[in-house]
Amino acid sequence: MTAALVAGLLKLLCGAQARWLGTAPSAEVRIYFANHTSNLDAVVLWATLPPDLRPKTRPVAAKDYWTKGRVRPFLAQKVFHALLIERHKVTVRENPLEGMLAALDAGFSLILFPEGGRFPGLEPRPFKSGLFHLAKQRPNVGLVPVYLENLNRLLPKGEVLPVPLLGSVTIGEPIRLGPAETKVDFLERARLAVWNLHLS
Amino acid sequence: MKLQIDKQTILLVGGVLALLIVSSVVGWMLSRRRGSPSFEATIANLNARTRAWWFMVAIFMLALATGGIGSVVLFGLSSFLALREFITLTPTRPGDHRTLFWLFFVITPLHYWLVATNWYGLWSIFIPVYAFLFIPVRSVLAGDCERFLERTAKIQWALMICVYCVSYAPALLSLEIPGYARQNGKLLFFFILVVQMSDVLQYVWGKTLGRHKIAPLVSPNKTWEGFLGGVLTATLIGAGLWWATPFTPLQAAGMSLAITLMGFAGGLVMSAIKRDRGVKDYGHMIEGHGGVMDRIDSICFAAPVFFHLTRYFFTP
Numbered sequence: 041m042t043a044a045l046v047a048g049l050l051k052l053l054c055g056a057q058a059r060w061l062g063t064a065p066s067a068e069v070r071i072y073f074a075n076h077t078s079n080l081d082a083v084v085l086w087a088t089l090p091p092d093l094r095p096k097t098r099p100v101a102a103k104d105y106w107t108k109g110r111v112r113p114f115l116a117q118k119v120f121h122a123l124l125i126e127r128h129k130v131t132v133r134e135n136p137l138e139g140m141l142a143a144l145d146a147g148f149s150l151i152l153f154p155e156g157g158r159f160p161g162l163e164p165r166p167f168k169s170g171l172f173h174l175a176k177q178r179p180n181v182g183l184v185p186v187y188l189e190n191l192n193r194l195l196p197k198g199e200v201l202p203v204p205l206l207g208s209v210t211i212g213e214p215i216r217l218g219p220a221e222t223k224v225d226f227l228e229r230a231r232l233a234v235w236n237l238h239l240s
Numbered sequence: 241m242k243l244q245i246d247k248q249t250i251l252l253v254g255g256v257l258a259l260l261i262v263s264s265v266v267g268w269m270l271s272r273r274r275g276s277p278s279f280e281a282t283i284a285n286l287n288a289r290t291r292a293w294w295f296m297v298a299i300f301m302l303a304l305a306t307g308g309i310g311s312v313v314l315f316g317l318s319s320f321l322a323l324r325e326f327i328t329l330t331p332t333r334p335g336d337h338r339t340l341f342w343l344f345f346v347i348t349p350l351h352y353w354l355v356a357t358n359w360y361g362l363w364s365i366f367i368p369v370y371a372f373l374f375i376p377v378r379s380v381l382a383g384d385c386e387r388f389l390e391r392t393a394k395i396q397w398a399l400m401i402c403v404y405c406v407s408y409a410p411a412l413l414s415l416e417i418p419g420y421a422r423q424n425g426k427l428l429f430f431f432i433l434v435v436q437m438s439d440v441l442q443y444v445w446g447k448t449l450g451r452h453k454i455a456p457l458v459s460p461n462k463t464w465e466g467f468l469g470g471v472l473t474a475t476l477i478g479a480g481l482w483w484a485t486p487f488t489p490l491q492a493a494g495m496s497l498a499i500t501l502m503g504f505a506g507g508l509v510m511s512a513i514k515r516d517r518g519v520k521d522y523g524h525m526i527e528g529h530g531g532v533m534d535r536i537d538s539i540c541f542a543a544p545v546f547f548h549l550t551r552y553f554f555t556p
Contacts (some may be wrong), residue, residue: 193337199334203327204344205340206523208326
């Protein structure tokens, strides 16, 4: 109920609809990975998924951002079921990969931003290695590239109040780790899969 | 802004509904015919447009039936959506963010509130004077000088076209024309009918007879045949509706001519902007038509001129 309301509001705000180019919505476990320019990215991508997929899809988000104040923790826990990870003090005990693997094994899809931070600009920065490790340890999970456009103009870094501009969400063909593919090659191929959606 | 529904209003509404029924039937018959893929695509687009017209006509009539305030709200929402499409296409920088927030959530609602309260002395200068000066001041406080004039000019232009110019349409309801009290709903109806019929008829004449391109670099689909045919027939329709307006038949023809010419100019100018930005439509909100801006581009240019012509010649 709250989830449908929040998703509706988000879609109204950015007028965004997902364009499914290389794949159709599916209930199977997947990892959606996208470029990251705005705090709205995770929630807008989540909101544009079909309603029946939303409860089964968890955005991976920064713990320091989503535990501040009262609204954000409520949204993160009750609405988006975000998987909050530690960005700054990664230790053996708090290895974010463990949580993600556990979520995948429990049947949840994930929304991931492999650039490891928000960067303005159209082209995604080089990816961090987390996506590679997930692909290697769970080879059956399809990795779905997503390109998010214009969301940083809705809510630029450092701003609190969003502006209602039109954003777009383009979803491409799933990729998988090749049998002999190196980490560097795979991460670059994944990055290009996202970037090519911008051009299509 | 109290409006009454009289016999003439019912005639206008009935006429538009009859036109929509005829269009739907003709479109349905055409869709059963087999032809080249481009023919079938054109017919599919035509039928999508007609379906969207049913929807738009229903909303417009509902707004008019509320007696004024609904029309202000309807055009206010259209402005909001058009502004959003326009700013999306226009490159701004993070330094403009707070300015844009003011634009969407303060200036636009406040302007329409002034229109709704019939405060002509203020609404007619609120955007051209106060908002015009406020926008660069708010942006300069953000401290980003890159392309400053260009960004500011684009935001000001967006506000003038999408909000100020569009708001002249519901403002028609506030004109105090002797012998026409509480009948202004028909004037707004007349204006919207002429401006949109002109668009539709230019499309129909262009699709059927169009040969000679009128502005190939700006809008390849616009032809001389479409332009002349559309303007003439829409002017004749406008003249034929004189009984619903405060005008004589000849005056109604003159007004309709001004409306159709300005509407054509608006479509052309807004096309040039789309072409420069490399897009075909401003958005995808209305099936077959594109975005809200694609549907109201002619209103933006025609409404202020029609308002001021009527105000100058027909109010004391």
